[in-house]
Each structure stands twice: as structure tokens, then as C-alpha cells.
Amino acid sequence: MVKLALRSGLRWKVSLAIAGVSALVAVALSLVVHNAARLSMLDNSRDVMDERVQIAQRYYENTGRLMLHAKVDDPTLPKQLRDAAAVGLRATYLQDSAGNGTPEVWASVPLRNGKILSIHTKFKDRFSIIDTLDRVLIIGSVSVVLGGTALGILIGGQLSRRLRKAATAARKVADGDPEVRVRDAIGGRVRDETDDLARAVDGMAEALQDRLEAERRVTADIAHELRTPVTGLLTAAELLPPGRPTELVRDRAQAMRTLVEDVLEVARLDGFAERAEMQDIRLGEFVVRRVRIVEPDARVKVVRDAYVSTDPRRLERILGNLLANAAKHGRGPFEVTVEGRVLRVRDHGPGFPEDLLEKGPSRFRTGSKDRAGKGHGLGLTIAAGQARVLGARLTFRNADPEVEGGTGAIAVLWLPESAPTSTGSFPIIRVPD
CATH class of the missing domain: 3.30.565.10 (Histidine kinase-like ATPase, C-terminal domain)
Incomplete structure (x- = not known):
């Protein structure tokens, strides 16, 4: 089965993560602010309607006339208010309006003659502030998300750039450049985990170079020490009488000499000491x-x-x-x-x-x-x-x-x-x- 893998840069991963968190925080705060403002507006509307119905009650009982668009025994009065008046309670009620989000606020009070005085209104001017607040919250949320994304691109870009420099330097080390150090390549004044990684890679590269250099020296020393006896063996083989055994000895001695010369050449090449004469x-x-x-x-x-x-x-x-x-x-x-x-x-x-x-x-x-x-x-x-x-x-x-x-x-x-x-x-x- 072939597994498909999506490759994306660290910059965009960090940016998406910050943008996602910013969006969640902005939405959560917007909902909290919206609900808190709406509840505060509703409570304030209830208080205002309760004061109005008390004023209308006193005016009606003193003059027998209605004010503030009050009505007596309004046939559209909600059942909840009728039930409250039946037990002698003054009450307010929020009634959802069909077709818009502005609720209708009712207030009622029982009169001495057994009738019910009530008033109601929608407070459109007040609840329009909620729409303005929602627009401000949306604009603020978008700004927070865009700002978080820009910040993520900046932070992720800097980290990605340091990691790319570290990868380039590590490749140079792998290609055999002994002078390259990953920590010097990434630079920067801020110390973070990339510096720890760079120091670890430099330490590993130095340890491997020391080990390879030690192995190269051992190989070169062994080949160099074998060079003299093998040359002597080949010279001695030339003095043997003609025959099949002599040919076999010469052939093997020549093969050993070739091997020693090749090993010495590989050791010199591994030491990066060879220079071309162009x-x-x-x-x-x-x-x-x-x-x-x-x-x-x-x-x-x-x-x-x-x-x-x-x-x-x-x-x-x-x-x-x-x-x-x-x-x-x-x-x-x-x-x-x-x-x-x-x-x-x-x-x-x-x-x-x-x-x-x-x-x-x-x-x-x-x-x-x-x-x-x-x-x-x-x-x-x-x-x-x-x-x-x-x-x-x-x-x-x-x-x-x-x-x-x-x-x-x-x-x-x-x-x-x-x-x-x-x-x-x-x-x-x-x-x-």
C-alpha cells in the first residue's frame, strides 16, 4: 500500500496553529461578549418596563387615564403575565418577535378593580447596539486571526530559516567539509532548541571525524608497513626458477602489492589532503x-x-x-x-x-x-x-x-x-x- 504524505514547511505549520488558536479564542470571546451584552440589555429593558408600568399604574389610578401606550386587559397579553396578575404579582416578560432578533418586552400589574394594566415595546434603538457590537467583534476577530497568522509566519519563518541553515551545514559536513560547524551556520542571538540541536550535531560530527581520522591513520600505517615486505616478496619472486608455482607466487604477490597501493591511495583520499594539478x-x-x-x-x-x-x-x-x-x-x-x-x-x-x-x-x-x-x-x-x-x-x-x-x-x-x-x-x- 502506498501512503500519501503531504509536505509542508514549518513556517506554515506554526502559522496555521497560531491562526487556529487565535480564531478559537476570538470566537469564544466574541460569543461571551455578545451573550453578556445581550443579557445586560435584556435585564435593563425589563427594569425600564417595570418602572414604566408602575408610573402608568399610579397615573391611571389617580386620573383614570392611560399613558405610555398602556392598555387595560389587552387581549394580546401573554398567558404568563395573566397568570402572574391572577396571584397579584407585577411581572415582566420577553416575547420573541417573528422575523427579527429584537424581543418584545412586556410589563404588567394588576389593578384594584381586578383588571390588568400592561405595556410593551421592542426597544429597537437599544438592541441595534447589539448589531453594531457584533460587527465590531467580527472585525476584531478577523484582525486577531490575521495578526496571529502574520506573527506565526514571522516566528515560523525565523525558525524554519535556522533549520534550513542547519540542514545545509549538516549536508556539507556529510560531504566531508571538516571546517563547517552547524552552530556557526545558523547564527542568531536568541538561544533556543535549534542551538542545542546544532551543538549536538557538531559534537557528533567531530566525534565521527576523529574516529574516521583514527581509522584512516591505522589503515595508512598498516598499508605503509606492508609496502616494504610486499615489495621484497615481489622482488624475491622474480628470482624463483620458471614454473607454474613461480607464476602463482608472482601473481599473488603482485595482487597484494596492488591492494596495498590502493589502500594507501584510499587513505590519502579520505584525508582530503589531495590537490589537483590542473x-x-x-x-x-x-x-x-x-x-x-x-x-x-x-x-x-x-x-x-x-x-x-x-x-x-x-x-x-x-x-x-x-x-x-x-x-x-x-x-x-x-x-x-x-x-x-x-x-x-x-x-x-x-x-x-x-x-x-x-x-x-x-x-x-x-x-x-x-x-x-x-x-x-x-x-x-x-x-x-x-x-x-x-x-x-x-x-x-x-x-x-x-x-x-x-x-x-x-x-x-x-x-x-x-x-x-x-x-x-x-x-x-x-x-x-
Whole structure:
């Protein structure tokens, strides 16, 4: 089952949260204020009508005439007021008016002659204040929500910006830049949880760098110590009498020497101490000459030639390792294509394994899907390291049988337009779809 996930920025999450809380608070306060104002208005209207009915009662009993639009035994008098007058009580009553929200306020009082004096009115002028108050509350609520949203965008934007800077710095650390510190990258005077996160990431990066540096030193020291005895072993093997055992000894001694040299090279590349010696070369002509020496059977196609500034020795090392990997783990024909600053090496074997495509080359992991090929898996690791020194990008993929006609592994070297930086990092190269 495929789970759909919506991606949204922290800025908008914080903004929506603050806007939602602001809206809830504004609505709640508006309802409380509206109800309180309405109840106060109704109570005041009852008091006013009660005073009026008392004045009308005294005037009627003294003069026999009616005032304040009072009526005696009004046939429309509500039943609740008739019941109250029956027991001799003066009362007020609110009657809902059909078609509008202004209630009709009644007041009644029993007279000495057994009749009921009553008055009623709607107080339209007074209750119109409620409508004005509602409009003010709506405008205020909208203003609060908009202000809360703007505040959320401001706070969330600042936090999101700090986190993006931290993510960018962390990626640089992951790419091997030892000088980058996440805490320095995010900056700011306010200390919050992002600073704690940055310090934790910096501490973890420093610990990992120290550990990797220690492992690199151990690896380089071991390889360096093995270099002398292996050279002596290879020299001694040359003095053995001809024969099959001698050939086996020479072959294994040479393989061990190659392994030691490769391990030393990987250690130097891991230490980011290598620097390229740049020269201007014509890429197509350079590749044709080198391929003829390394793999004479490979087919070279120059789609578009270009002049590039690179280190010829390191570029030759990359090209040789890619062709050697194709020869060991793939099948012919081998194809080398030059298109501007892009160099492709392809075979027609089973292709790269999935873990290599996902995680990239790793030492002592060969480029064969069935791992049946010979080799110690350092060729692609060295090629990727040399590409980093050149400021280039080395990518790996498998051929699409429907589009590219058959299977096979394809390694693509993207040479940069400018020289590499002082740290050996490469600029961003846009890879076409």
C-alpha cells in the first residue's frame, strides 16, 4: 500500500496553529461578549418596563387615564403575565418577535378593580447596539486571526530559516567539509532548541571525524608497513626458477602489492589532503589515447569534443578504474562516450547491484551483482575519490533495456566548468533528466 504524505514547511505549520488558536479564542470571546451584552440589555429593558408600568399604574389610578401606550386587559397579553396578575404579582416578560432578533418586552400589574394594566415595546434603538457590537467583534476577530497568522509566519519563518541553515551545514559536513560547524551556520542571538540541536550535531560530527581520522591513520600505517615486505616478496619472486608455482607466487604477490597501493591511495583520499594539478586538455583526444592503452577493444565515440581544465593523471586513473571494473564484472562490448564535459563508460553485463546504486561505491565491495568477479572493490571507491578531488561528480546507473538497447552498467563522469575549490569539493552540476 502506498501512503500519501503531504509536505509542508514549518513556517506554515506554526502559522496555521497560531491562526487556529487565535480564531478559537476570538470566537469564544466574541460569543461571551455578545451573550453578556445581550443579557445586560435584556435585564435593563425589563427594569425600564417595570418602572414604566408602575408610573402608568399610579397615573391611571389617580386620573383614570392611560399613558405610555398602556392598555387595560389587552387581549394580546401573554398567558404568563395573566397568570402572574391572577396571584397579584407585577411581572415582566420577553416575547420573541417573528422575523427579527429584537424581543418584545412586556410589563404588567394588576389593578384594584381586578383588571390588568400592561405595556410593551421592542426597544429597537437599544438592541441595534447589539448589531453594531457584533460587527465590531467580527472585525476584531478577523484582525486577531490575521495578526496571529502574520506573527506565526514571522516566528515560523525565523525558525524554519535556522533549520534550513542547519540542514545545509549538516549536508556539507556529510560531504566531508571538516571546517563547517552547524552552530556557526545558523547564527542568531536568541538561544533556543535549534542551538542545542546544532551543538549536538557538531559534537557528533567531530566525534565521527576523529574516529574516521583514527581509522584512516591505522589503515595508512598498516598499508605503509606492508609496502616494504610486499615489495621484497615481489622482488624475491622474480628470482624463483620458471614454473607454474613461480607464476602463482608472482601473481599473488603482485595482487597484494596492488591492494596495498590502493589502500594507501584510499587513505590519502579520505584525508582530503589531495590537490589537483590542473591543465587544459582536449577531452576527446585525451580519452581516445588513454582508452587505446587501457582497453584496446573498447569503442570510443566523441559526440562533442571540449577543452577542459583538469588533472590528466587523476582523470586517467578514473577512466582506467572504470574500464577495469567493467572488464572484471561486466561483459563486452565496452563503450566510452565523450559529450562535451560528460564522459560515459558502459558495459553490457548484468549492471550494478542495487546497494551500490543506492549508497554509492564502498571499499571492499565489488561492482558485481553476484560478487563472483575478482577484485577487492576499491576501484570504484578510488574513482569516486579522485572525481571529488577534480571537483567532478561520478554517478552510477543501469541501462534501460527499452530505451538504451540491452542491459549493462553505466558510469557517468560530470566534469565541472570551473576548477575545484580548495577543499576539493565540487560545484553543483545540474544533471539532465
